[in-house]
Amino acid sequence: MSSERKFPPACWAEAEGILLLRSIATGMVRLSQVANTGATTLPYPDEAQRALNSTILTCLLLKAEPPTSLLKLVEWAAHRPVDRWPAALPPDAVPPGSLLLDKATRQPTQLCYEWAVDAEDSASLYSEQRYMTIAAQRCQEEVHPEAYHAFRRLLVRRPVLTHRELTTLPAAGNGELEALGDLLRDIYQPTPASYLDQEQRTYTACARCHTLLHPTTEGGLWCERQRCRDMGTVRRGREYRADHGGGIHLLIRPxxxxxxxxxxxxxxxxxxxxxxxxxxxxxxxxxxxxxxxxxxxxxxxxxxxxxxxxxxxxxxxxxxxxxxxxxxxxxxxxxxxxxxxxxxxxxxxxxxxxxxxxxxxxxxxxxxxxxxxxxxxxxxxxxxxxxxxxxxxxxxxxx
Ligand SMILES: [Zn+2]
The missing domain is CATH 3.40.1350 (Trna Endonuclease; Chain: A, domain 1)
Known part of the structure; x- marks a missing residue:
């Protein structure tokens, strides 16, 4: 039976395998957010616990070996391609061989975020939409399209800011950003410790896209952008001391x-x-x-x-x-x-x-x-x- 006949797109969203995959992706994104704040103790986030429960139940129904803990589920997400999970998925639902977490950093992949925003109830939590709507509304109220453009260009060009830059930016020749000061502080968060080179006490930016590179378990560096990885070796860009300018802030992932x-x-x-x-x-x-x-x-x-x-x-x-x-x-x-x-x-x-x-x-x-x-x-x-x-x-x- 063809995938289209078995899972027509109209009811695709309700297929059990799809619901499970969406739940696991949401759980992994939520877990990474919590881990990035340094809070790795129990209880785990509800979304992650729900994802584990659903996976265990599906495995039992399919008579497959279930993951025995959340850590095991994380290992599955980092090593088992999604098309080989014990879940009934339409063949074209996931790119073959793709993972929900990067193997070397355990950070959610781009695909993982795409799944997390596929559900209506979690889309607003994990997408960019609510922040971009606030920015657009503020600039619209003040009839200030230049402010909106300055905001977009800042997000493109400077995914990393020092604390000092973040607090002085609207005043330092960027007056058009004045109405967005509190929004900027919401979307540029203190950089998670997992990005820090613990020995050197530095963060390293990617020379290509300027976001921060993430240290890998093998002692290397990883850029989250597929386009940078497609270009081959990592190119080290600017280095930031951990305490530079009052600390380093990173634009949030969505x-x-x-x-x-x-x-x-x-x-x-x-x-x-x-x-x-x-x-x-x-x-x-x-x-x-x-x-x-x-x-x-x-x-x-x-x-x-x-x-x-x-x-x-x-x-x-x-x-x-x-x-x-x-x-x-x-x-x-x-x-x-x-x-x-x-x-x-x-x-x-x-x-x-x-x-x-x-x-x-x-x-x-x-x-x-x-x-x-x-x-x-x-x-x-x-x-x-x-x-x-x-x-x-x-x-x-x-x-
Ligand atoms: Zn890059």
Missing amino acids: LRQWVSEPGTWEIRMARRLTNNGADVELWPGFGNYGMRVRLPDGTALAVDCKDWASPALLGRQAKPPPPDPPYDRCTWVVPSARLRDRPGFRATFERYRSSSSPDLITDRELVGTVRQLVGPVALRNRHTGMALDRGDEPREGLF
Whole structure:
């Protein structure tokens, strides 16, 4: 029986294996949050205990050997690929061989967070949404889009701040952040001790993405971003003494995963599209979507950059952004590398998305199409010094 017939996406969410996986992912995220505050004593968080109970029950029903403790469950999450857990899962629900915890650091993987936000009741706890909504509302009330932009750029460029920077930032030439001072203190938390090099008493940032590297059990360093790991060896960036500037604060994980990382990519993509002659606005409508791309014929595209490990979960999240500012088409952009490594990625996304949700294209396809549509006009205008001619008919392409 095909996976689609056995688990149609409509009732996929209620399948027992899905509920179990979601519960384990939520338990692992919660456990890591508690462990990162240094509180590792009993009682364990309810979510983690519930995940253990559900796993044991499922194992007993399936006559499989259950994990005997929460520590065993953590070991499973760090070593047993999710598609080999004793749970009935649709074959396309998880990327083959993927783990919920990183082996060498026991930190939740990107996939683990994606599962934790798949459930409505836990999404608000583990996603970036509530913080981004507060920031957007405050800046909107003060009619201050520059403040919202400064906030987004800070999250992208500075996932690490010293305590002194955090407390003086709004006053030190960044007045636009003044209304967001208390929010900044909520989202930049004292760095968990697990990131500290205990001998040197230092934290080390990744030279590529500037978030902190996590020490591994083998004495190495690990970057949480898949894109940095795809580039091979770890590149050590800035070192921070533990007491530097009154202590080191790290942006909380959901904002690193769902705002900083795509933001880096969105800024780069906006630059490429602008260089190719498109008119690009980042985070329009106080962040209603990632960027608004205007083409010479007046067509406006709403573009969001999405780099998710699971195409099924990404498809389940897919919905059009609010129409402010208005757009003609909306599209989600994924890295070409993700589709190259996972040939079934697009097909799985398509199976899980609703008919009204955004299209999925790669970054290369977007840049190539915009270049095709805008390039000749931009080039001609560069020579003539004229404004873009909106009367030009676009050539064939994705839009
Ligand atoms: Zn990195």
